[in-house]
Amino acid sequence: MARLAATASLLCAAAAAAEPLDGRAIFTGAVVGLEDGATARRLARSPCHSCHGRDGRGGVEGDAPPIDWSVLSRQTIDRLAYDEARFARAVVEGVDSSGRALSRLMPRYAFSQGEIAALQDYLERIGAEQRTGATANSVTFGLPELPGSPVLTEELAVAIRSGLADALGGGTVWGRSVEIVTFRDGAPPPSMLAVLSPRVEAVPGYAALGVPTLFPLGALEGDEDPSIVRAATPSRAGVRAALAGAIAAADPASVTIIATPDTRERADAEALGLALRLESPAMSERIRISPGARKDAATDRDALVILSEDGLNAARGWPGPVWLSWSALQAAGGALEGGHPLFAVVETPWIVRRAIETGGHPIIAHGERIGAATAEALMAAGRNLTRGGLLEALEDARLDEWGLDYATHPLTGAADVMFVTLNLRQN
Ligand code: HEC
Incomplete structure (x- = not known):
């Protein structure tokens, strides 16, 4: 007592x-x-x-x-x-x-x-x-506005609803309708079970509030906790490993990774360098990280890696193979010239293929896919729905058709990285 x-x-x-x-x-x-x-x-x-x-x-x-x-x-x-x-x-x-x-x-x-x-x-x-956001009759997901794009956000919401409805074969799951509520990024979120597709930078903030994130826009680092966040695209670590494997397989005489000092890009370049050394210890001596390329001494067996728009200049007149990140390629527009093999890294092959097939915006393909994945997870989670249970249920959801498999890739659902060869006309 x-x-x-x-x-x-x-x-x-x-x-x-x-x-x-x-x-x-x-x-x-x-x-x-x-x-x-x-x-x-x-x-x-x-x-x-x-x-x-x-x-x-x-x-x-x-x-x-x-x-x-x-x-x-x-x-x-x-x-x-x-x-x-x-x-x-x-x-x-x-x-x-x-x-x-x-x-x-x-x-x-x-x-x-x-x-x-x-x-x-x-x-x-x-x-x-x-059970926030889940009532007897409905379950609500929040969709934060894409920065500066209210119209595209609405289109994304429509695509998600259509993906959901197709996968559910109607409107409801376990007696609940599924609501997608858009809100201003940064504004107080609605009462929601989980947040769908926020910017990847916003994920830790939601996690700190106990709100799970499904399918952020942008790549996770790769060391996040899949009990609070699940992506639908490979992580940065996953993309790096795939890129390192592809470069090592090409066995170039040297690899120059373009990056300006003291930037996020530089940290990425160093991580890629490390991944390359792990992949091919013999190549260790032949990897350079540099703000520019030494074209004079380069041959057609020297590889160049460009991670961002800033590095595109280095590709001009480079004689050997060039590896470009997807974001660098998108920024390049007409600024690329041919003559050397150019490989672009596509981190979301499923979405890109679908966007090309349908002629639609990649974000719409993303929306349909994550709508379907959310529907499958809701079905697998059962009637007694919780935030934690929903994320766990992704591992039991049937998602092969959508190129997703959370039993094998708990955090990202996918590790698929594609390398496309670009055929550019020499000018
Ligand atoms: C590594 C796994 C693990 C972690 C981490 C863990 N637990 Fe446990 N916990 C168990 C297991 C297994 C039992 C059941 C043990 C038994 O029955 O002998 C248990 C039993 C309990 C019980 C007794 C429940 C009962 O019905 O008698 C409580 C309370 C509890 N845990 C609270 C916590 C709290 C709070 C934390 C975090 C601070 C925590 N546990 C972390 C595995 C874990």
């Missing part, structure tokens, strides 16, 4: 402290300032959601049980109901509500009382948060 009273007063002290602790950030391992350093490291390695699921419904890893507070606070045939003190004992000491030791699969975390209270507070609202 005395101990419980002490616990309670500690909890009050924590509640009175200036900054309320963010229980979601503890649950997801995103928290930075935990009182105990070793616990912070353990949590970063093994956040609760990695075993108990983003929605706390359990079963993601091993036999992790549901830990939503509505479940913990009820007695079961195996154990007593949890209260604050029993919850603290389970998490800190690994002893369940009936006094039995939990298996070693459940880590022990030396949380402070304040941290435990914040965690419990989150587990009390996790169920509602996870």
